[in-house]
Amino acid sequence: MLNTLANHGYLPHSGRGITLERTIHALDTALNINQDIARNLFGFALTTNPEGNTTGVFSLENLGTHNVLEHDASLSRADYATTLDSVSFNETVFAETQAYFTTTDITVQQAADARLARYLASQRTNPDYNMSSLGDIFSAGESAAYLFIMGNIETATAPRRFVEYLFREYFSPLGVRGERVAMDCHICDVVLVV
Missing domain, CATH: 1.10.489.10 (Chloroperoxidase-like)
Structure with a gap:
């Protein structure tokens, strides 16, 4: 779904440098998803950043890291x-x-x-x-x-x-x-x- 939001321009088309603010705005504007859900999803997405979740950003490519959020x-x-x-x-x-x-x-x-x-x-x-x-x-x-x-x-x-x-x-x-x-x-x- 996040790839779709990037393809529609709600998230950066590059899929990189996605912040909490961008996530909340994209999910609310495009999909009417509540801010609490957006915050939770963002927190999980941060765990895929190989630099650690202290950076405050994630990239779509990191979401594909096996056995973090990506699953069998x-x-x-x-x-x-x-x-x-x-x-x-x-x-x-x-x-x-x-x-x-x-x-x-x-x-x-x-x-x-x-x-x-x-x-x-x-x-x-x-x-x-x-x-x-x-x-x-x-x-x-x-x-x-x-x-x-x-x-x-x-x-x-x-x-x-x-x-x-x-x-x-x-x-x-x-x-x-x-x-x-x-x-x-x-x-x-x-x-x-x-």
């Missing part, structure tokens, strides 16, 4: 141990995920089934499979995020075509249209879906 069993990327590339979009992996998106609107159950299937596939195919508790939380949060951001917070569904476009293109079809999520997203909303 991604919905759209191969496990690091199997390809040494856990950053690039992987069509084969995403096809496994898409198999669970069986209607025009993705439901919470479909998102959960896709997530579980990726966990199981990763455990089967990756002898070095690892999922930290933080990775597990982020993994669940990623699914909640696309349901909220691409869809309807009240029905907890998202149009399949929007979600697929977001994963493949790192652009938001909603951002292209200049629309904004209608409801302020708070941490309690994310917890309810997860």
Whole structure:
């Protein structure tokens, strides 16, 4: 999602030097995400900076550091141990995920089934499979995020075509249209879906 915000100009296009203020502004302006969530996400992102979190900035490239926030069993990327590339979009992996998106609107159950299937596939195919508790939380949060951001917070569904476009293109079809999520997203909303 942060790559998408950089592609839309809400974060630096270079993906470097992202501050707390930029993070809060980007998440609020583009996605209507509450400041408390933005602060928490920024704090986690700082842990990926190899210079330490005292710098007050992170870069998108650092987010791909394996087993910090980046985790095995991604919905759209191969496990690091199997390809040494856990950053690039992987069509084969995403096809496994898409198999669970069986209607025009993705439901919470479909998102959960896709997530579980990726966990199981990763455990089967990756002898070095690892999922930290933080990775597990982020993994669940990623699914909640696309349901909220691409869809309807009240029905907890998202149009399949929007979600697929977001994963493949790192652009938001909603951002292209200049629309904004209608409801302020708070941490309690994310917890309810997860």
